[in-house]
Amino acid sequence: MTTKKPKTGGEIDSYCTKCKLDLTHRIIAMVGDDVKKVECKTCGSHHLYRRPKSEVLAAAALKAKTTGSASTKREGGSDEKRSSGARAGSAAAKREMDQTAQWEHAIAGQPSTAFKPYRISLTLNPGELVRHPKFGDGVVARVIDRGKVEILFKDGAKTMAHGQTS
Structure with a gap:
């Protein structure tokens, strides 16, 4: 896998x-090989470069995995508890990453015009794209x-009302 050098x-x-x-985002400023400032291609805002949350979560999950498996047993079994806690944290991070990946796959490549503004009066069907404020x-x-309906957002699935008339 080759990754192109950012410019x-x-x-x-x-x-x-x-x-x-x-x-x-479009890269608008760099210092050496480091991206410093970017422009969002969706909303047009300029801000400092921040690693995608999916990368941050993946790094945290990897760190939890390596920390949990690298622990050695001490007297009294205290590391066994710590190791199981790291596994639970790792499992939660994995679930969150899987959910984020599922959401990204569903909306990948969709133009902004494909999203309907969410309203309680809309009647929705599975697979439809919505934009919630x-x-x-x-x-x-x-x-x-x-x-x-159950709608999958980046932050997780939400149960929302639909098809309501006033």
């Missing part, structure tokens, strides 16, 4: 501080009943 004017994935999502972009995972 000014090129594209890079970064965490957008305005959109609160990992999105494609608080939770961001999401995909309808399933219809629970005629008044509820």
Whole structure:
């Protein structure tokens, strides 16, 4: 796997501080080989480069995995408890990474026009893309009943109302 060296004017994935999502950004400033400032291609905001949250979570999961497996047993079994706690943290991080990957796969390559603004009055079907003012972009995972749907957002699945008339 080869990765291209970033350069000014090129594209890079970064965490957008305005959109609160990992999105494609244009590199607008570099110092040496380090990306310093980027422009979000979605909202147009300029901010310091921040590694995508998915990379940060992956690094944390890897660190938890290596820390948990590298511990040695001390007297009284205290490291056994610590190791199981690291595994639980690692499992939670893995679930969160899997959920983020599922969400990214569902919305990947979709134009912003493909997302419907979420309204409680909309009747939604599985696979439809929605844009919520608080939770961001999401995909309808399933219809629970005629008044509820489960929508997968980057931060997790949310049960939302739909098809409501006033």
